[in-house]
Amino acid sequence: MRRQLEGSQAVAQTVARCRPQVVSAYPITPQTHIVEGISRLVRSGKLTGCEFVNVESEFAACSVAIGASAAGARTYTATASQGLLYMAEALFNASGLGLPIVMTVANRALGAPINIWNDHSDAMALRDCGWIQLYAADNQEAVDLHVQAYRIAEELSLPVMVCMDGFVLTHAFEPLEVPTQEQVDAFLPVFEPRQLLDPDEPMTIGAMVGPEAFTEVRYLAHAKHIHALDTITQTAEDFRERFGRASGGLLESHHTAEAETVVVALGSVLGTVVEVVDELREQGVSIGALAVKSYRPFPAQELSLALRAAKRVVVLERALAVGAGGIVSADVRNALWQHPIDVHTVIAGLGGRAITRKSLRTLLDSAAGGTLGELEFLDLRREIVERQLQPIEAGERPGPHAESILRELGAVRAEPV
Amino acid sequence: MFAVRIHGRGGQGVVTAAELLSLAAFTEGLEAQAFPSFGSERMGAPVVAFCRIDTEPIRLREPITEPDALVIQDPTLLHHVEVFGGLREDGCVLINSTRSIEQLGLSELTERHRPQRLASVPASELARTRLGRPIPNAALLGALAAQTGIVSLAALTSAINDRFTGATAQGNAAAATDGFLHIEEPAHA
Secondary structure, eight states: OEEEEHHHHHHHHHHHHHHEEEEOOSSSHHHHHHHHHHHHHTTSSOOOEEEEEEOSHOOOOOOHHHHHTTOOOOOEEEEEEHHHHHHHHHHHHHHHOOOEEEEEEEOOOSSOOOOOSOHHHHHHHTSSSSSSEESSHHHHHHHHHHHHHHHHHHHHHHHHHEEETTTTTTEEEEEEOOOOOHHHHHHHHOOOSOOOOOOTOOOOOSOOOTTTHHHHHHHHHHHHHHHHHHHHHHHHHHHHHHHHOOOSSEEESSSSSTSSSEEEOOOOHHHHHHHHHHHHHHHHHHHHHEESSESOOOOOHHHHTTTTSSSSEEEEEOOOOTTBSSSSHHHHHHHHSSSSEEEEEEEOOOOOOOOHHHHHHHHHHHHHHHHOOOOTTTOHHHHHHHHHHHHHTTTEEEEEEHHHHHHEEEEEEEOOO | OEEEEEEETTTTTTHHHHHHHHHHHTTOOOOOEEEEEOOOOOOTTTEEEEEEEEOOOOOOOOOOOSOSEEEEOOGGTTSSSSSSTOOOOOOEEEEEEEOOTTTOOOOOHHHSSSSGGEEEHHHHHHEEEEEEEHHHHHHHHHHHHHHOSOHHHHHHHHHHHHHHOOHHHHHHHHHHHOOOOOOOOTTTO
């Protein structure tokens, strides 16, 4: 049954139907409504057999999830932004130990300067922590990915992050279907842990491995991720058969087969991108869109195949590798090593700046006209950055730009976005 | 596609108003998307929320810059924030105020837009009577239903009963009806 629900509440209800046994979370910004919703379900007795642990930090949240998962419990946590960074050390442990934890990352920017709004800086900063990273385009997909995530995680003994855009999705009300308990139970088998800490039979996990075998351990971690490409595909296909709708998988193509220009993007911006792509196609422009649903593992071969007809690729990125440029576009370029075409990096939507149809139209016009550079910043307010750069070019030592820009704008108030 | 932008201040139920409108549209069998403007959550700060309503699934996720209808929950915003930005020529405006559009100093709007498209509703007063608290969103949504016909009063009442329970649901439903009648039958309101 379709319902009109807030993204976070829909995810909370879905996670509850995955029957987690331990949910740990740190109840402070940047936390989500998701764990708030789950804690209510536990307290009201609607979610039974689940212990909700309020911890003192995100580091502890992930550590509790590690302990609970190693003891054989299906576990869940959620965070975003600085909270995810604070988990960093524990994240590598969870993947290294092969623990099938599922976590929602409600994607947000990273400070300083403080910014509570959406972009992908948080998940991108931890893209190589060994977790699978799946990106939702809308709230239906966010819901569905959580059910798929548990199956993928437990089948592979790997932790999974479900990335959904903070605010844009987490706070949006839209119609969607929350899978029923019966559907989830039929799709998701009871968790049978591959390793189990038991006080009666003590054992060590995560033992020291020296130079004689550490490379092999890392190689096998990589091999497991490559294998996960098949598991993710298979899980999405099985999901579609049972639920009657397409969600997840590795990539989603929108008219890419014959398109000269293809926009590659992750997450909720896909909807707006597809609107613009359809408008342009009606005007006869040869253009398509490609959604990356699984960013880790990165589906390099599948992506190369999907882009075989393309003459140019525009990678729309909601994060920036400071000092280098694009993050996803580096992966896209690597994937296209046998098929070298123009790959343009467009940094867009940082810190909550809206990505609008109007800006995308201008961007794609210049891409089609051959005037788009290798690295561009969508809607960059050039007058502001130029005034900041002038004194530096004149030899002055720069101060903090954030404060300087706020002084210049004469406002500490953020504009409505 | 019908796009509504709601302006108010933190604590006035701006986000709830967008949510309720989307729920009412969903009840009517329409597709709807509601989302806030994602500001810092503090009482009194200017807040914007959006609602799109369509017969087709909604893919677009940009903020609403060219609304078909504007709801202004707090008239003190009229001179501080660009509330009328992007309003379509045939767009509707609803302002929470006991004063008329002319008394609010917005006569210039009546020159650009058809006068029947502009209205003020004493929504806080209606809410104070019905709810005991000046939360104007339900009364304004009732008025919006009458002004635009985008959702019916029955669908709005159903959304209110879905979202709230007990006296809060009853009070909000009554305030929504008052707001509806204020536009529909101004002589009796």
